[in-house]
Amino acid sequence: MGFFISDGYRKNAQDVGDNKHPFEYWSDIVCNEFVKLDCVKKEDNTDQQFYGELRGGVGIGDVRFAEVISDSHQVIRSKQQISKTSEADFLISFQLAQQGIVRQSGREAILTPGSFAMYDSTQPYSISFKENFHQFIVQMPKEVLNRHLMNPEQYTAIQMSGTSGLGAVMTNFILSMTKELSHLDQASNELSNNIINMIAMAFSSSVMLEQVGSNSVVKESLINRIHQYIETNLCNTNLNNQSIAASQGISIRYLNKLFEEQTESVHSLVLEKRLNRGLKLLQDPYYSGHSIETIAYNVGFSSAAHFSRCFKKHFGQSPSQYR
Numbered sequence: 146m147g148f149f150i151s152d153g154y155r156k157n158a159q160d161v162g163d164n165k166h167p168f169e170y171w172s173d174i175v176c177n178e179f180v181k182l183d184c185v186k187k188e189d190n191t192d193q194q195f196y197g198e199l200r201g202g203v204g205i206g207d208v209r210f211a212e213v214i215s216d217s218h219q220v221i222r223s224k225q226q227i228s229k230t231s232e233a234d235f236l237i238s239f240q241l242a243q244q245g246i247v248r249q250s251g252r253e254a255i256l257t258p259g260s261f262a263m264y265d266s267t268q269p270y271s272i273s274f275k276e277n278f279h280q281f282i283v284q285m286p287k288e289v290l291n292r293h294l295m296n297p298e299q300y301t302a303i304q305m306s307g308t309s310g311l312g313a314v315m316t317n318f319i320l321s322m323t324k325e326l327s328h329l330d331q332a333s334n335e336l337s338n339n340i341i342n343m344i345a346m347a348f349s350s351s352v353m354l355e356q357v358g359s360n361s362v363v364k365e366s367l368i369n370r371i372h373q374y375i376e377t378n379l380c381n382t383n384l385n386n387q388s389i390a391a392s393q394g395i396s397i398r399y400l401n402k403l404f405e406e407q408t409e410s411v412h413s414l415v416l417e418k419r420l421n422r423g424l425k426l427l428q429d430p431y432y433s434g435h436s437i438e439t440i441a442y443n444v445g446f447s448s449a450a451h452f453s454r455c456f457k458k459h460f461g462q463s464p465s466q467y468r
């Protein structure tokens with residue numbers, strides 16, 4: 146497979162001058178293109194035999210692209226390297242040939258052709274290649290992706306599919322667009338935002354979330370966000386499964402699936418939170434002069450009658466009796 150990137154610059158480990166060995170030169174190439182890393186070559190590869198070629202120097206707005214075809218080796222982003230620099234980027238590696246392994250935050254993503262994974266330059270990580278490989282890399286500032294995707298750190302070092310759903314749409318779009326960079330107009334900021342939006346949608350879509358569903362860290366983070374959203378919007382009478390799912394960019398089916406292992410359903414959770422808040426308002430001297438109807442509306446019920454029925458069923462007394 147040839148390179149997708151035809152513009153920009155080309156750097157080859159074999160182009161080294163007399164003062165360095167090819168692998169040493171390659172380490173400099175990689176560090177200058179991405180972030181500061183430690184490169185470790187495979188033991189049976191001598192410095193002189195090493196082959197590595199990088200195409201880079203292209204991008205749109207805040208998004209940069211690079212492409213690597215290389216012999217096997219490992220790159221390590223250590224705490225020591227992080228302490229030396231102020232680099233704060235997210236990178237996404239698309240595996241185009243052979244295999245790569247991304248490790249970060251106790252997770253491991255085994256990348257095969259057609260898959261991709263994200264990693265965070267502000268936390269230690271490693272990427273290992275046991276044989277020669279081909280990768281396409283997208284790089285963007287952390288603060289930029291944070292504006293489009295909530296808690297992107299939860300998705301690092303998790304294998305994502307680029308062959309179906311939004312993952313396939315994103316992969317095909319980015320690779321196809323890269324071939325046409327020289328023909329694109331100068332509306333780079335708008336196009337850059339579209340790319341980042343597509344990345345955010347791909348990672349937060351229900352299809353992707355189901356891929357990472359076995360990862361307890363991701364599930365716990367999402368469930369916590371749902372709890373926070375419910376607390377913030379409890380007084381909204383339109384708060385329901387559909388609005389909650391939409392707020393997190395997931396389907397109602399996946400929302401219900403998330404709560405299958407919880408002690409109560411989403412509907413029961415919302416109802417219990419509303420009743421408990423209603424109980425506190427009935428206890429609050431400030432609300433002693435307020436009607437039951439006002440309290441019902443303040444905790445998200447659409448009528449006093451519905452509030453009273455649910456309250457009596459849950460606490461054994463009507464709101465009036467409790468007061």
